[in-house]
Amino acid sequence: MENQSITRKIVSIKTPAAEPGFLGPDHTARAVVYKEFEHSDPFILLMDDFLDKQDDEPVGGPHPHAGFETVSLLLEGEIGDETHIMKQGDFQMMTAGSGIVHTETIEGKSRMRMLQMWLNLPKADRWAEPRVQDLSFENAPTVEMNGVKTVLYSGSFAGLHSPVKNHVPLIVADIRLQPGARLSESLPASYNAFLYVIEGNVTVGNDQKSLIASQVGWLDRGSVGATSDLTVVADRGGARVVLYAGEPQNDKIISYGPFISDHQDEIRELYSAFRHGKMRHVSTLQEGQRFLY
Template sequence: MSSRQVMKKIFANFEDESDGAVIRQGITKADHELLDPFVSLVEFSVSPPGGFRDHPHRGFESVTYMLQGGIIHQDFNGHKSTIREGDVQWMTAGRGIIHSEMPAEEVNNGLQLWINLPSTEKMIEPQNLELSSSEIPRAEKDGVEVKVIAGESMGVQSPFYTKTPIMFLDFTLEPRSQTHQTVPETWTAFAYVIEGDEGVFSSWDSSTVEAHSVVVFGTGDQVSVWNTSSSRPLRFLLIAGEPIGEPVVQHGPFVMNSQAEIDMTIGDYRNAKNGFEMAKYWKSE
């Protein structure tokens, strides 16, 4: 097997958002070509009375993964749910959705990944799926624990899929442990370090990676990670996906293939048509 090497490291700096939310932006527009099909990765913290109030989306899927507290989701199709620590929400925005994401507790931290949709599926009907922590398969061996949110690891496979095929694994490595994860050779792959500053993500580069960093991998069919700490666990997400190979134009909450499609989307939202018909009438509770 050929081990993937580190191509780039990106530290996710703090950015202040309105309504009492603080975010770390791990993937930005500058990384779209390098990280196809991934559009955005955000680590967020939000407390009442703040939150992500009613806002639209089109053209992609999102995976929201709670690390602490909870988030209350509502959308204009009548869907309402609360995801809490260890839970996941898959949301396919498709042709259009308007929703809110509001804090359920005093302290609420999580991660949200945006995954592009191919042009043939950008205008599909929106949908939501929640997975409770107890529904997420997991495995543990030799000081390594993995939660398999999407894909397969350590002989365990998730039964859940996004439209664009991805792997989404939450690893915790005890001190001095290591893992070697198979990844499809043609897929884009990166890691995001949640906790721990002594992880080594390449057999050729022994330098450690600090928490809140994105580690972008080159080609190969295996990712190897070592926790060199003698006292602290290392927790990271390993995320991989099949590239789409189409142009990406992102404008705020919309992800399309061209500026003309972005202009059309803005017009659809303002005029409450082509998927945004409820925009005139709906408000979250």
């Protein structure tokens, strides 16, 4: 018997509060996904960081990661250094894998907003060779139809295909809807998926469940191999939502500080490697570990 397509509906709505961030009084952060991995697999966490820095005092600095991937979408402003600057609408996927050190320092006055996710790696790829992939807004696959503009950063969606390489099958799409516009597209039914509303209000699914700005709407799931339909309709003010959909890996993880692993002893080994300078800095990655699209 063939699997029937389902129409996705919202099964959980969360409204993350804007909390003080670690970069000082000008930084606020919303925990879009946090400490819910048993339900959010393969998404470990997602932070919505907003910085409106009013002074010239440097903030941030070098820090390590290992065992997962960071998935960053810059909604506003710019961040980076002379080796690479992310601008508004740019996307980066950094595979920390076996371990990498990177530096996020902001020196002068700055206004920026970034969505940064920690994405679990498949157990077989936990210690993959580090790599960084940058997809600029100008080169991101885009389609505009019937009042809906979709910019695709990862995976395949809305007839688009991203060049970004994935260890975990992942869809990341920035969707802007004109007033009253309707998005109707297919998704793999087994993907864990949610919508995060950046601006405006939308209704989702046949039951027209409402989501407003800064809300997270988790979608129901179907069986492996089946397809599903996602329907999103903007209200009369228009809307902007970011869709994240990924294939669950169904592996338990250990999370501690900036590291993800399968066992507690691996966490200790990672801290030791970092303290003894055995983790390479992202700036030392060779050709073949750095991809610009």
